[in-house]
Amino acid sequence: MSGSSSRRFVFTLAVSLFTFCFLVLSTVCAAETPRRIISLAPNMTELLFALGLGDRVVGVTTFCDYPEEAKKRPKIGGMSNPSLEAVVSLKPDMVVMTTDGNQKEFEERLRSLGIKTYVFRAKQIREFPQGIRDLGIAMGVRERADRLAGEIEAALNSFKDTLRVARHASREEKVLFIVWPEPLIVAGRGSIAGDAMTILGVENIAADSRGAYPKFSIEEILRKAPDIIFIGKGHKEMEKVSQGLLARLKTVPAVKNRKVFFVGDYLYRLTPRTVKGIEELEGYIEK
Amino acid sequence: MKIKILVIVLITAAVMCLSLVLGPRTINPFAMDKTSREILFSIRAPRSIVALLMGVALGASGAVLQGMLRNPLADPYILGISSGASLSAALGIIGGASVFGSFTVPVFAFGGAVATGGLVGVMGWERGGLWPERLLLAGVGLSFLFSALLMLILSISTDEGLRRATLWIFGDLSMSEWSRVPYGLFFVMAGIALSVWRATALNALMLGDEFAHSLGFAPQRERLILFISVGLMTAASVSLGGMIGFIGLLVPHIMRFFIGSDGRLLIPASALAGGALLCMADLISRSVIAPTELPAGIVTAIIGAPYFLYLLRRKNVLGI
Known part of the structure; x- marks a missing residue:
């Protein structure tokens, strides 16, 4: 084997390895925006609409009453007792739920059926902006989530400022x-x-x-x-x-x-x- | 025997006094500020009296029912009265009925309880009288039906308020106020008076209809009077504070260990002991993890059931 052909082999190998790594990394980092999302909690529905994903929400709970548009989406049952069949039949590529009202077993069940899930874990107001950012990354709407989280943070900080003034009073x-x-x-x-x-x-x-x-x-x-x-x-x-x-x-x-x-x-x-x-x-x- | 009755009366009185003085914080009745006085007179006093009334109603109606139906497992809720009451109260809340202001829930509950009692009576009626087995089965059947309807309403409703508004049915004394005392007192006392008046007939009924008949009682007529007295007491107690388990079932049994099964003594004794136990349980439930309150029904069962099991092992269960 001549030196040049061996060099070409190494080069090809390096390029293909690089391409492979790039592909893997890109799919991991910049998650694709899911096209069919089901929300299992009213606050998640509201948040998804606020992030501009309203068009992609294909199923909500019977408790999801805000925004007005959300009421028109197909219902998959309540928060604690959603219908697995209704969820599966809507063919979602992402199911968004919370740790508050949803059952953990339901999430496991969905995953065993090969349906992707996202669990929103923020429960307190100060964890909320970070929760929005994480959700934004997972849903592929990072910028919009950053902006919304920033607005909320600014509003929360303004309360702290007025508070400092009021304290003296x-x-x-x-x-x-x-x-x-x-x-x-x-x-x-x-x-x-x-x-x-x-x-x-x-x-x-x-x-x-x-x-x-x-x-x-x-x-x-x-x-x-x-x-x-x-x-x-x-x-x-x-x-x-x-x-x-x-x-x-x-x-x-x-x-x-x-x-x-x-x-x-x-x-x-x-x-x-x-x-x-x-x-x-x-x-x-x-x- | 007189001493035993006296002891029960004294214990009840003592528990009443304790429940006024103790609570989330102790109030010294000889040195009260304005807030303490208000808490004592407008919060604790009506609450203790309502607890006493409910306990009295449950204890007495348990004693009567077990004798009348000749069944040691009978308790006031077995007739479906509580399920009817909760269903009717829930329907009243859904219907947006605020006609009676803060009385809406008790009024609807009482109406539902009386209507259910009447329905059970109709179902249990055959050949000119009430039959124990028919009454029991009608009560159990209606109870299942009404609970299922209530669950149905709760599971299809998205009204969070409705869920909370139906929590009282699992025993809640925190809404007790003076305005609820008069009607509670009236119905409970009427029930007690009726059943004590017919106590000798109850004694005869426990021995069987034929025996009662030969003693000069008309079994069907006596059973109807006793059934009405139980219905009134149970309806009043459910509408005062929902369902409190244990008392109606086990207090009469405990009293039977002490004073025997003569209805003339057993009914008043079970009434007083039931009242004292519920008063005590409510005192514990509002003090033990204050300012959070526990449901009183949990406490009655936790205090009462082990004691009952202990008695069951120690003494002979006879008398029914």
């Missing part, structure tokens, strides 16, 4: 966020509304109870005397449903000074609209 307000009046369920530590209160620098009087949404003691509300009470609108007639509870809390400063506010449901799901929910609380706290 007065003491920490004591706040309670009621999710449901009878039986009394409130937002504790680890809930999104609880997070929002931390960001706004107010004291959540339910922060020391167990679980994100504990069943709370009415006695403790009287004793801790919150200055402001928020009631989330989880039901169409929340004002009427809450009358009984508020009548029993009539001596609490929040009720006496008419500082009971009914707020939107932005703080029940971790979505880009969560920022709006924090703004809403801030508006009432500053009043």
Whole structure:
């Protein structure tokens, strides 16, 4: 074998190796945008639409009601009990789910059927921007995700700035966020509304109870005397449903000074609209 | 015997007092500030009274039912009354009925409970009277049907509020307030009075219809009166605070160990012991991991069941 042919062989080998590595790396790094996405959680649906992937969402849960367009997509069942058949029959190339309401077993089942899944792990507001960035990379919409995450980060930081100004002014307000009046369920530590209160620098009087949404003691509300009470609108007639509870809390400063506010449901799901929910609380706290 | 009754009365009174003073935080009744006074009088007092009433209703109706149906496994919920109550309350909430304000749930629950009781009565009626086996089977059947309907509503509904609003059915005393005491008191006392009045007839029924007949009781008529008394008490207790397990089933058995199965003593004793136990359980459930509250039904079963099992091994289970 002559020297030149051996050199050519080495060269060819090097080129093909390089091409191979390039191909492998490129498929790993810049994931292709999935074309048929199924979302198994309302907040994921909302986020996918916000990332401009709405057209590719081919299936949602019965709870996915935002944006308006999402309601028209085929339904695959609830969050905790999606129908495997419905998911498979929509031929998705990506199923997006969360660690909050979805079953881990369902994800394993999907993967064993050869369907790609993405599990969104952010649960708290401050983990949310990074969660969006990771999702953006996996969905092949990195730039758009970076932009959205940046906007949310900026909004969150602006809360911290106003907070620094407010700190000089007065003491920490004591706040309670009621999710449901009878039986009394409130937002504790680890809930999104609880997070929002931390960001706004107010004291959540339910922060020391167990679980994100504990069943709370009415006695403790009287004793801790919150200055402001928020009631989330989880039901169409929340004002009427809450009358009984508020009548029993009539001596609490929040009720006496008419500082009971009914707020939107932005703080029940971790979505880009969560920022709006924090703004809403801030508006009432500053009043 | 008189001493035993006195002991039960004293224990009940003591538990009532304790449940006023103790809680997430102890209140010294001789040195109360404004907040403590409010907590004591408008939160703890009505709550303890409602717990007592519910326990009384469950204990007494358990004692009556077990005798009347001649079945040691009978408890007030076996007649399907609680499933009917929860279904009706859920339907009321879905229908957007806020007509009764904060009374919506109790009113619908009571209506559903009474209607279910009536339905069970109709199903159990044959040849001019109520038959124990028919009543039991009708109750179990309706109970399955109504629970299934409730689950159906919950699984097709996307209303988060509805889910939360139906949680009370698994036993929740936190909504107790003074306005619920009068009607609870009325129906529970009416039920107790009816059943104690017919207690000798109940004793005779436990021995069998023929025997009762030969003693001069009309079995079908007595059973109807007792059934109405149980229906009233159970309906009132479900609408006051949902379902609390254990008391209606096991408290009458525990009392039978102590005072025998004479209905004239057993009904009031089971009533008081049921009341004391639920009051105690509620005290524990709102204090032990305060400010979070546990469902009282869990606590009644955790305190009561081991004690019952202990008695079961120690003494002879007779009397039914």
